[in-house]
Amino acid sequence: xxxxxxxxxxxxxxxxxxxxxxxxxxxxxxxxxxxxxxxxxxxxxxxxxxxxxxxxxxxxxxxxxxxxxxxxxxxxxxxxxxxxxxxxxxxxxxxxxxxxxxxxx
Numbered sequence: 001x002x003x004x005x006x007x008x009x010x011x012x013x014x015x016x017x018x019x020x021x022x023x024x025x026x027x028x029x030x031x032x033x034x035x036x037x038x039x040x041x042x043x044x045x046x047x048x049x050x051x052x053x054x055x056x057x058x059x060x061x062x063x064x065x066x067x068x069x070x071x072x073x074x075x076x077x078x079x080x081x082x083x084x085x086x087x088x089x090x091x092x093x094x095x096x097x098x099x100x101x102x103x104x105x
Contacts, residue, residue: 063104
């Protein structure tokens with residue numbers, strides 16, 4: 001009963017969960033989730049026979065992009081990478097950090 005209730009709540013809020021979400025997503029193609037209360041993107045990460053749904057990014061925050069132009073955006077990018085342990089050159093495709101770096105920063 002509580003499982004049905006939580007599914008109904010998530011549909012009412014405008015975002016999908018579980019099997020329904022997996023069926024709508026294409027593997028390794030990030031998608032914006034404006035209806036989600038906290039996360040800005042979702043992706044179905046798939047490598048080999050393994051797959052995982054990953055939600056990432058803070059709702060309402062824009063990244064500085066690949067080539068920030070202003071000094072402020074350069075500083076934001078530098079701070080973001082310092083906070084999120086960006087010196088690791090090979091993050092896992094199953095981590096939110098990998099997708100956040102790829103999509104938002």
